[in-house]
Amino acid sequence: MLADNADAMVSLEGVPDELIRKLCNLLCDSRKMNTRFLELLLSGSPTEIRLKDCSWLTEEQFAKYFQTCDTTRLEVLQLDQCGRCIPDYALLGTLRQSPRWLPKLITLSLSGACRLSDKGLHVLASSAPALRSINLSQCSLLSSASINILADSLGSLLKELYLDDCLMIDAAQIVPGLKKLKHLEVLSLAGIQTVSDEFIKDYIIECGHNMKELILKDCRKLTDASIKGVAEHCPGLCALDLMNLDKLTDLSLGYLTNSCRALHTLKLCRNPFSDEAIAAFLEITGVSLKELSLNNIKKVTDVFLNGHSNPEIQILGLKMSPLLQNVKVPEPCQGPLRYSPVSVDLV
Numbered sequence: 001m002l003a004d005n006a007d008a009m010v011s012l013e014g015v016p017d018e019l020i021r022k023l024c025n026l027l028c029d030s031r032k033m034n035t036r037f038l039e040l041l042l043s044g045s046p047t048e049i050r051l052k053d054c055s056w057l058t059e060e061q062f063a064k065y066f067q068t069c070d071t072t073r074l075e076v077l078q079l080d081q082c083g084r085c086i087p088d089y090a091l092l093g094t095l096r097q098s099p100r101w102l103p104k105l106i107t108l109s110l111s112g113a114c115r116l117s118d119k120g121l122h123v124l125a126s127s128a129p130a131l132r133s134i135n136l137s138q139c140s141l142l143s144s145a146s147i148n149i150l151a152d153s154l155g156s157l158l159k160e161l162y163l164d165d166c167l168m169i170d171a172a173q174i175v176p177g178l179k180k181l182k183h184l185e186v187l188s189l190a191g192i193q194t195v196s197d198e199f200i201k202d203y204i205i206e207c208g209h210n211m212k213e214l215i216l217k218d219c220r221k222l223t224d225a226s227i228k229g230v231a232e233h234c235p236g237l238c239a240l241d242l243m244n245l246d247k248l249t250d251l252s253l254g255y256l257t258n259s260c261r262a263l264h265t266l267k268l269c270r271n272p273f274s275d276e277a278i279a280a281f282l283e284i285t286g287v288s289l290k291e292l293s294l295n296n297i298k299k300v301t302d303v304f305l306n307g308h309s310n311p312e313i314q315i316l317g318l319k320m321s322p323l324l325q326n327v328k329v330p331e332p333c334q335g336p337l338r339y340s341p342v343s344v345d346l347v
Contacts (some may be wrong), residue, residue: 012040017048022137026055042069054082059090066094076107076336083114091120102128106336117141125153133160135337144170147177151203160186171199188215200226208233212339215241226253231259240263250277269295
């Protein structure tokens with residue numbers, strides 16, 4: 001009802017962040033988000049702005065509303081699909097109004113910012129000295145140098161980094177920069193075709209001890225050797241995405257079975273694993289597992305689906321089973337970071 005009557009709202013003062021978050025999602029999903037509601041979001045001194053679709057917003061509108069916004073208390077800023085409204089010059093023009101434009105920002109998501117360059121990222125990182133999480137997925141102009149930019153500005157702070165489908169980034173060239181991110185817990189490299197066994201060896205073996213979540217979806221050069229390295233050097237790993245890695249064999253599941261006892265989410269879609277390997281994994285590590293995704297694993301049969309012994313396992317993507325009820329949305333009380341609390345000196 002609120003989403004249907006958003007144009008009639010005159011203020012969001014006193015509305016809880018979780019309700020505003022749900023309302024923003026509904027408006028973006030229904031393509032009803034507009035400048036009038038954006039102005040309400042930016043009024044006062046907001047702590048969260050979450051817009052998962054900014055494709056409707058123009059450069060002029062972005063500059064007009066964000067240049068006058070009080071961002072001194074802003075902790076979460078999500079402006080996904082913002083390629084139309086955030087070229088470098090629009091971002092730089094806004095940031096020039098205040099050298100420390102985002103002093104308390106913890107989480108930044110600019111997925112789909114296809115006109116953001118390394119230069120723009122440098123200015124942005126310098127303007128957000130408390131940043132802990134950044135999503136740069138599908139930022140197609142960013143080069144491998146962007147990781148050094150983040151490392152130089154945020155090396156001791158950054159905990160979460162998402163680089164999905166950043167096609168100009170060469171995995172081999174970003175290893176030195178990644179190693180400077182000493183406290184990185186979440187790394188997503190989905191779709192970067194230069195991610196190889198050599199990259200895993202060079203980076204994960206040295207720096208995997210802090211890793212909580214690793215997303216390697218569609219990194220199709222990876223073999224069992226990479227999964228062995230991940231299993232042996234990421235003891236605290238909680239979530240692992242190995243979707244569409246067709247060079248993997250049952251050996252990979254064996255490595256995970258032997259070493260990754262803290263996993264609660266494992267995505268194995270479109271891989272050639274067998275009933276026997278998946279069943280053995282569940283028997284030993286299934287106590288902690290909450291989600292197992294097996295879409296399009298042709299070797300999985302009813303023998304496994306009907307016969308595994310862990311009743312707590314939720315298997316997604318079975319034939320004739322509803323998927324929408326399993327679509328994940330942020331928990332109402334979810335904080336800015338996925339695994340770590342925010343330091344009290346930042347709030």
